[in-house]
Amino acid sequence: MRPIKIVTDSCSDLPKALRDKYSIEYVKMNTVHNEKETPASLDWEYYSAKELYDLIRNGERVTTTQVPAQEFSQMFTKLAEEGYDVIYLSCPGVLSGSVNTGLMVAKDIMEKYPEARIACVDPLAPCMGEGMIAIKAAELVAEGKTFDEVLAYIDENKLRMNQFCTVNTLDYLKRAGRVKASSAFFGNLFGVKPIIISDINGQNTAIKKVKGRLTSIDEIVNLLAEAMQGEEDRRVFVGHADCTQEEVDYVVNKVKEVIGTDEIVVDFIGPIIGASVGPGALVVYGWGKKVELEG
Amino acid sequence: MGTQNLTGEMFAQMVQNGAANLRNNAQTVNDLNVFPIPDGDTGDNMCRTIEGGASVATVEENAPVSEVCSKVAEGMLLSARGNSGVILSQFFEGINLGMKDVQTADVKAVAEAFRAGVKQAYSSVITPTEGTILTVMREATDVAAEKITDNSTLEDFFKTYIKEMYLSLDRTPELLPVLKEAGVIDSGGAGFSFIIEGMYKALKGEEITSDKMMTTVSAEAVTGNFDVDTEMEFGYCTEALVQLRSEKTDVESFTVDALIEYLESIGGDSIVAFKTGTKVKLHVHTFTPDKVLAYCLTFGEFITVKIENMSIQHSETTVENRFERKEVVNNERKKFGVVAVAGGEGLKEMFTSLGADAIVDGQQTMNPSSEDFINAFDAVNADTIIVLPNNSNIVMAAKQAGELYKDSDVVVVESTTIAEGYAALTMLDLSSEDIEVITDDLKMAIEGVTTGLVTYAVRDTNQDGFEIKKDNWLGFSKKTILSVEENKVQCACKLLDSIDKTGKEVIIAIAGKDATAEELNAVHEYASKNFPLVEFYEVDGGQDIYSFIFAVE
Known part of the structure; x- marks a missing residue:
């Protein structure tokens, strides 16, 4: 049996330590500022998280591009030459065209390396949700599951990845065109914080609003706790877009207290999601009940 | 000798005199404000309320007192503003119920009708507060009714009534500590007293004149922002009181259905039309008031006509309360609609941007009437209408409008300040399509502010x-x-x-x-x-x- 490599992209927000631990590769998207493209590094090689978020805070527009075909080509060729089969878990297709580009490139590469299998899968969850699904896939690979078994597992379980996110303002997401929000989210909702999930299509969807920042943090943790009821996997990922240490500590303590877990990973929301969600966003992810909502 | 029987004609004169007397003293009533701040408006509110009755109480020979009472009550229910205004309108509604089928009323019948008025007024308030207009009307009615003998005239009744009324009014600070602390008597009770006083004077043949008609917009109110190039954006707010004429129509069987249909056919909007006795009261927003007038002449003659260009902004002091709408036409019926009360351009815009479908204009000292709400309900055109009155003194008029309005379910969410209304509206979420869930969210937001x-x-x-x-x-x-x-x-x-x-x-x-x-x-x-x-x-x-x-x- 050929070895399997799990590949994600800049959207997955997996820090280096975790990528190394689970032997996960990633292909880079780009951020664009003042018409200058910079690879979206999850290790913040080109700018720090603080620098990126300060830029956005100051009203600068940072946009993103999908994974270039060449980036896919290099990655897939390298892995094929090394003898790997590849499972690429992408940024949700509703948010980025990367999965389609990946599919096209994969087809070419598989023609060149007929023995290699390359699957491009939309996990329907962005950010650390995509990352957690990639980790799960890597664990299954390590357990010796076959390529098809891993794919089947992902297909069956991807919607059990739950996202609960809160932002100070929906403006950034709206401007980036990356949120579905009903008329309930129109107007100057001062002090009102939306709660955003990833729906069954991988679309960011504002599902409810609460008053006040701390209330919204309590709410995302409570909602995740509810979704994780009966779930064996107690891992919780916490992502933040340059929030204060106090806020990060608050959410971590809340997760410990309400969800009762110590398996918590905390990191910055990476450059791709960060550019559209804007500074101040806080998100929690965990495995649990199947997402059923379609926004 | 005094008056033995109250006729319809006499009652109409009394109501008009009562309205005129209050009009002349409205400012005195406004100034009886518990809070030492410039928001006293009880006099204006009550005055506009009773004028709604007085304007339709036309003096007709041999009109049964029941008919006049019914018109007065209907007019007042619609024009009721402020809590005291609503209570006042309910008092007259009670009198109307008490006078049912009465041709002329002797003093005993009048006393009974007044008792019915008190009862109706009390029942309109969930938790009646003593030391208010309610106390004044109840105590005066009780004493005056008890003192009636077989020889009593209407004058005797009112004399006793007025004496007791002022004693009761003077006692209001003893019953209501906030009045005592502020060193004032109850403003609603005072307004009521001016009305009764005016009514009594009519009985004695003393006509009170007043040059300050509050319900009409005076010429100097126009700020002149409408000129040769101004876009004619809103049409005319057209109101008329039409006397049905037997040479033009069958007065008895006349209904407003055809009128409403016609008004709709010419693009009329916010239509309110009803027949009261042998008259038709009409309110419509139209670009062609000429057509409206010509049509009305096919079945009657005008008693009053008022046409206002709605594209002209009037100055703050005399502007009529009227609803404003996001869109001029809103024909498609919606499941849910929101009506909010707001005054000030910024606030109106804010409430509109947050999802209010219609704004009822209401500054702190310019409370909207039940009719203003009804017009807004028409404009919203929704199965269920959520109302945010945003002022504790507007809640009752909103609720009264909700009860009078039959085309939609009206739910008044009792926001008592603009801040509460804002907080509520920011949490509005109609997606559940369940009115209880929706209003619970709003109420929770109100509690949290x-x-x-x-x-x-x-x-x-x-x-x-x-x-x-x-x-x-x-x-x-x-x-x-x-x-x-x-x-x-x-x-x-x-x-x-x-x-x-x-x-x-x-x-x-x-x-x-x-x-x-x-x-x-x-x-x-x-x-x-x-x-x-x-x-x-x-x-x-x-x-x-x-x-x-x-x-x-």
Whole structure:
């Protein structure tokens, strides 16, 4: 049996330590500022998280591009030459065209390396949700599951990845065109914080609003706790877009207290999601009940 | 000798005289304000309420008293403004019920009708407060009714009534501590007394004249912003009272159905038309008032006509309350609609942007009538209409309108301040399509907000442990004064200090017409420095009276 490599992209927000631990590769998207493209590094090689978020805070527009075909080509060729089969878990297709580009490139590469299998899968969850699904896939690979078994597992379980996110303002997401929000989210909702999930299509969807920042943090943790009821996997990922240490500590303590877990990973929301969600966003992810909502 | 029997004609004259007497004394009633701030409007509210009855109580020979009572009551129910106005309209509705089928009423029948009025007034309030208009009407009615003998005339009844009424009015501060502390008698009771006094004078043949018709817009109110090039955006608010004429139509069988159909066919909007006795009252927004008038002439003659160009903005003091709409035409019926009361351009815009489908214009001292709400309900055109009155003195008129309105389910969410209304509307979410879930969200938001208000004192007084001088700035919350300062900004800051902020995360500062950007900045800076964990947002509300409205959530 050929070895399997799990590949994600800049959207997955997996820090280096975790990528190394689970032997996960990633292909880079780009951020664009003042018409200058910079690879979206999850290790913040080109700018720090603080620098990126300060830029956005100051009203600068940072946009993103999908994974270039060449980036896919290099990655897939390298892995094929090394003898790997590849499972690429992408940024949700509703948010980025990367999965389609990946599919096209994969087809070419598989023609060149007929023995290699390359699957491009939309996990329907962005950010650390995509990352957690990639980790799960890597664990299954390590357990010796076959390529098809891993794919089947992902297909069956991807919607059990739950996202609960809160932002100070929906403006950034709206401007980036990356949120579905009903008329309930129109107007100057001062002090009102939306709660955003990833729906069954991988679309960011504002599902409810609460008053006040701390209330919204309590709410995302409570909602995740509810979704994780009966779930064996107690891992919780916490992502933040340059929030204060106090806020990060608050959410971590809340997760410990309400969800009762110590398996918590905390990191910055990476450059791709960060550019559209804007500074101040806080998100929690965990495995649990199947997402059923379609926004 | 005195009057033995009350005729319809006499009752109409009495109501008109009562209205005129209150009109002449409305300011006196306005000034009987518990709070030493410039928001007294009880006199105006009651006056506009009774004028709604007086304007349809036309004097006709041999009209049964029951018919006149019915018209007066209907007119007043629609024009009711403010809590005292609503109670007053219910009092007259009670009289109407008590006079049912009565041709002329002897003193006993009058007394019984007044008792029915008191009963109806009490039943309109969920928790009646003594020391108010209710007490005054009840005590005066009870005593006057008890003192009737076989020889009593109507004059005797009213003489006793008035004597007892003023005694009762003088006792209101003993029953209601807030009156005593403020050193005033109850304003609603005082307004009621002026009306009864005027009615009695009519009985004695003394006609009261008043040159101040409150319900018409005087010429100087027009600010002249309509000129040769102004876009004709809104059409004319056209109102008419039409006397049906037997030479033109069958008065008996005449219904307004064809009229309404015609008005719709010419693009009329916000149509209200009803037949009352042998007259038709009509309200329509139209670009072609000429067609409306010509049509009305096919079945009757005009008693009054009022045509207002709605593209012209009127000055604050005399502008009629009228609803405003997001779109001129809203023909498609919706499941849910929201009507909010707001005054000041900024606030109106804000409420509209938050999803209110119609705004009922209502400054602090310019309470909308039940009819204003009904017009807004028509404009919204929804199965269920949620109303945010945003003022404790508007809640009753909104509820009364809801009860009168039959085309939609009307749910009044009792927001008692603009801050509460704002907080509620920001949490509006119709997606559940379940009215209970929707209103629960709104109510929860209202419970979570503390309102802080800043305005100035109109008189010297002592209240809540503060020695207040006229023109001092007052900061208060939940009807309690929390700060008194000579400086507006300081007053606002001290008020924010005093408001309990436990569990509060947001302050929304709604700046009034007289608050400058510098003043707002100064308050913002103070709040950021002293309450760093609380988010502070600024809104340019443009409201009268209150320099600042704070929503602390």
